[in-house]
Amino acid sequence: MSDELLYHVEGHVAYLTINRPKVLNAISHELDDELALLWDDVDSDPDVWVAVLSGNGDRAFCAGGDISGGTGANPSRVALGGGLTGIGGTLRILRKPLVALVQGYALGGGFELAMAADIIIAADNAQFGLPEVKAGIIGEAGVVHRAIRQLPHHVAMAMILTGERLSAQSALQFGLVNEVVSVEELQETGRAWAARLTAASPLAQQAAKDAALSRAGYPLEVALSTKFELIESYARSNDVVEGRRAFQEKRSPIWTGS
Incomplete structure (x- = not known):
């Protein structure tokens, strides 16, 4: 693992930090490969229950893909963000809950990476944007699909068609982020959400x-009538027994993830 991607586990929380502040934490092909391996680790490690993703420095969470080596797509490479965005490769859905801590710029593929998280905490200096049309770079239009699903239609279309950015407070207003805090409070807030x-x-x-x-x-009636393998498996787990016992004993449950 290179020093461009920092990783450590505390308790049941995996912390991943993109460490390329000089290029606004833009993601190179090599970093994509490293992220993909770490997502494998997160999903396969039973002791990891939650992942927290951030970018180093105050200027940017992630400015998208690093195009300094050219914009040509390699069909065999991992999708941007280690697969989480699905841009340029196969889409990967992380099984564990993912929290994104966003400060400064979250642009293009970096914005997509933030939106791939389950919970987004934004610093008050965060700026979300899809600048592709301003640069004349749109590729296969992978960067437009989450915004139109996670933001009000006209807000998303304005961002897509103008390349103009959305502030942290506007993102909160439109329900894109869960919370806005100061830059200084961002990491501690992330730890609180992890807890x-x-x-x-x-x-x-x-x-x-x-x-x-x-x-x-899917339509609601289809979702309601679907049998989910993980839910059925959970019904036979030790955690179900512990949850019921803790409720009866009026105490906090002690989960084992088994």
Whole structure:
């Protein structure tokens, strides 16, 4: 693992930091490969229940893909963001809850990467944008699809068609982010959200996330009538027993993720 991607685990939380502040944490092909490997680790490690993604420095969370080596697409390479955006490769859905801590610029593919998270905490200096049309770079239009789904239609279309940015407060107003804090409070707020998330059963969270996302584009009656493998598996887990016992004993549950 290079020093351009920092990774450590505390408790049940994996912290990933894109460490390329000189290029606004833009993601190179090599960094995509490293991110993909770490997402494998996050998903496969039973002791990791939550992941928190951030960018180093105050200027940017991520300015998208690093195009300094050219814009030509390599069909065999990992999708931007280690697969989470699905831009330029196969889309990957992380099984564990993901929190994105966004400061400064979150542009293009970096904006997409933030939107791939389940929870977004923004610093008050955050700016979200899709600048592709201003630069005349649109590729296969991968960068437009999340915005039109996560923002009000006309807000998203204005961003897509003008390349103009959305402030942190506007993002909060439109429901794109969960919370706006000062730059100085961003990391601590991320830890607080991680603590809130790890207070819940990790297996229940993973089952709920899978059910919610896998049927998000389906009619309600289809979603309601679907049987979900992870939910059925969770019903036979130790965490179900612990949850019931803790409720009866009027105490906080002690989850094992088993």
